[in-house]
Amino acid sequence: MLxxxxxxxxxxxxxxxxxxxxxxxxxxxIRLIHPRLWWVxxxxxxxxxxFFISFIVPHKQSxxxxxxxxxxxxxxxxxxxxxxxxxxxxxxxxxxxVQNRFNADESGFYSNNLPLFDLFDDTExxxxxxxxxxxxxxxxxxxxxxxxxxxFVHEQLPENTAMCFRFMITCCAADAVPVFIFLSHQDxxxxxxxxxxxxxxxxxxxxNEGMEFASVGVEALEYVEEPxxxxxx
Amino acid sequence: xxxxxxxxxxxxxxxxxxTEPEILSRSFGLLVSAFFIAFxxxxxxxxxxxxxxxxxxxxIFSINFTSIVLEAVPFMLIGTLxxxxxxxxxxxxxxxxxxxxxxxxxxxxxxxxxxxxxTCECAIVPIVRRLILKxxxxxxxxxxxxxxxxxxxxxxxxxxxxxxxxxxxxxxxxGCGYFVAVLIGLIIARFAQPEKLIVENVAEQSxxxxxxxxxxxxxxPMWSKIIHAVGHARDDFLYVGKYLVIGAxxxxxxxxxxxxxxxxxxxxxxxxxxxxxxVMAVIMNLCSEADAFIAATFRWLVPGSAQLGFMVLGPMLDxxxxxxxxxxxxxxxxxxxxxxxxxxxxxxxxxxxxxxPPFV
Numbered sequence: 231m232l233x234x235x236x237x238x239x240x241x242x243x244x245x246x247x248x249x250x251x252x253x254x255x256x257x258x259x260i261r262l263i264h265p266r267l268w269w270v271x272x273x274x275x276x277x278x279x280x281f282f283i284s285f286i287v288p289h290k291q292s293x294x295x296x297x298x299x300x301x302x303x304x305x306x307x308x309x310x311x312x313x314x315x316x317x318x319x320x321x322x323x324x325x326x327x328v329q330n331r332f333n334a335d336e337s338g339f340y341s342n343n344l345p346l347f348d349l350f351d352d353t354e355x356x357x358x359x360x361x362x363x364x365x366x367x368x369x370x371x372x373x374x375x376x377x378x379x380x381x382f383v384h385e386q387l388p389e390n391t392a393m394c395f396r397f398m399i400t401c402c403a404a405d406a407v408p409v410f411i412f413l414s415h416q417d418x419x420x421x422x423x424x425x426x427x428x429x430x431x432x433x434x435x436x437x438n439e440g441m442e443f444a445s446v447g448v449e450a451l452e453y454v455e456e457p458x459x460x461x462x463x
Numbered sequence: 464x465x466x467x468x469x470x471x472x473x474x475x476x477x478x479x480x481x482t483e484p485e486i487l488s489r490s491f492g493l494l495v496s497a498f499f500i501a502f503x504x505x506x507x508x509x510x511x512x513x514x515x516x517x518x519x520x521x522x523i524f525s526i527n528f529t530s531i532v533l534e535a536v537p538f539m540l541i542g543t544l545x546x547x548x549x550x551x552x553x554x555x556x557x558x559x560x561x562x563x564x565x566x567x568x569x570x571x572x573x574x575x576x577x578x579x580x581x582t583c584e585c586a587i588v589p590i591v592r593r594l595i596l597k598x599x600x601x602x603x604x605x606x607x608x609x610x611x612x613x614x615x616x617x618x619x620x621x622x623x624x625x626x627x628x629x630x631x632x633x634x635x636x637x638g639c640g641y642f643v644a645v646l647i648g649l650i651i652a653r654f655a656q657p658e659k660l661i662v663e664n665v666a667e668q669s670x671x672x673x674x675x676x677x678x679x680x681x682x683x684p685m686w687s688k689i690i691h692a693v694g695h696a697r698d699d700f701l702y703v704g705k706y707l708v709i710g711a712x713x714x715x716x717x718x719x720x721x722x723x724x725x726x727x728x729x730x731x732x733x734x735x736x737x738x739x740x741x742v743m744a745v746i747m748n749l750c751s752e753a754d755a756f757i758a759a760t761f762r763w764l765v766p767g768s769a770q771l772g773f774m775v776l777g778p779m780l781d782x783x784x785x786x787x788x789x790x791x792x793x794x795x796x797x798x799x800x801x802x803x804x805x806x807x808x809x810x811x812x813x814x815x816x817x818x819x820p821p822f823v
Contacts, residue, residue: 237701241697244536262526262529262533263530263533263534267534267537271537273537273541274536274540274541277540277541278540280696283690284693285697301701303493303496303500304701304705305701306496307499307500307704307705307708307709308701308704310500310708310712311532311533311708313503313504313507314503315525317507318525318528318530321521321522321523321525321526323523323526324519324523326519326523329722330523331722331723332722332723332724400756401534402530402750402753403526403530404530404715404718405749405750405753405757407757
């Protein structure tokens with residue numbers, strides 16, 4: 231009986247957690263899962279409620295009883311992701327994640343982790359300028375642009391050069407890979423690392439080893455709040 | 464007129480453990496579970512550490528872990544539901560005819576089943592577990608388990624998109640996935656007793672002890688059958704779920720501490736870089752619908768065969784899957800399957816690297 235109650239509680243906790251994510255917790259969910267997969271989470275919540283119903287419908291008990299002590303660890307294990315979600319809410323993918331996920335050749339040159347094809351439609355929740363520039367830098371060459379992204383200042387980069395990155399998401403945050411635009415700036419500009427910035431200036435295209443990279447000559451820089459949709463698409 | 468009381472719905476419930484090996488195995492499982500809970504708990508509690516590097520690690524780990532679980536759990540739930548429906552609604556005679564014991568053609572057929580039932584690797588394990596319980600031969604079930612997450616239209620589409628409609632890559636991935644799965648299925652079919660590969664409780668239940676297929680069961684109302692199927696699915700979720708969580712935990716941990724560039728900077732030799740990319744596929748635990756996008760980011764850095772190896776092996780063998788396999792297979796069987804799968808994919812990629820012109 232106790233095990234049955236624990237099982238029911240576990241299913242309800244997970245079901246309500248998913249429902250909460252899809253209603254009040256969207257701001258947290260968008261940092262973990264691509265919005266095109268949210269309907270699957272809704273389906274999962276529905277399946278969990280079905281499981282709950284199957285528990286409360288009266289039925290014949292058959293077979294041997296399973297001891298609560300034996301099953302309890304399995305139930306606790308299923309609650310561990312919810313525990314770490316509490317930490318994930320305030321956590322952000324930052325410069326250390328960029329270094330962890332960048333592809334680099336033998337000389338240490340970073341490559342943009344960018345498919346050559348538009349994956350998904352633009353969303354209203356996103357400032358798509360960054361993604362558009364990444365995909366078609368030539369289209370914006372010699373034009374003044376303004377992009378919102380995270381600053382990446384690193385000693386390996388040439389003098390007066392920084393990078394401005396976002397993570398490109400395909401399914402979830404664990405799959406997300408960093409993509410970037412170079413920033414060239416004046417001596418006098420001191421840019422803080424790992425901050426959301428809005429930079430404006432003329433865009434140029436530089437080539438290296440068959441790859442083309444967008445570079446913005448920084449004319450104006452301001453620190454801004456993290457956007458509601460922080461990903462690149 | 465007296466109204467008859469409807470019969471109780473015969474929800475499946477597990478048999479109690481009886482044999483000594485099973486008790487020992489269960490004790491070991493309890494110990495591992497307790498250790499995992501303690502480790503995860505300590506990791507979480509120590510999040511208040513003043514050490515900035517540790518705090519950053521824990522932040523990234525928490526994002527990786529929760530996002531992998533949130534991405535995988537829905538597919539696993541859907542998989543358990545499909546498995547429950549198969550258990551209740553697919554006739555045993557149909558299973559016996561196409562995928563039953565002694566039906567070697569079932570292996571070839573099972574390799575294509577993903578085209579009709581597109582599933583990712585998180586959903587496939589509970590489905591395969593249920594298929595074995597239903598009476599599908601072990602070689603055919605293993606073949607479906609390995610090919611299902613690759614030989615399916617959604618994965619073919621995502622591969623095409625990631626590789627800018629490079630159909631050679633799509634065909635090679637699908638063809639290699641089918642070939643490897645069928646080959647392993649046929650090797651398993653040569654075993655005298657493939658049933659010894661699966662864990663005891665699955666082997667016992669595969670005697671169809673639930674009586675879902677019995678004449679008496681067929682007389683109960685449709686809604687009762689649906690509730691019964693959901694009951695099966697629920698038990699599968701509660702049983703397999705812990706393996707998914709532990710697998711995701713290990714995957715997120717390694718994903719957080721091992722830089723991607725550490726794999727690509729080690730060697731220019733194809734036979735080493737193919738090996739490294741395959742190891743990376745095992746560690747990264749990517750969804751088969753997303754892995755092509757990651758593999759495509761390596762196109763400037765590693766040969767096509769290494770990218771292909773990454774995409775063929777990943778959906779068949781990764782840390783999360785290995786943990787989930789524990790719900791179906793014995794540990795020695797998992798080791799055998801892992802070595803076979805890794806070895807065959809590796810050899811195949813070396814052959815492709817030598818024989819085929821560059822295709823990326």
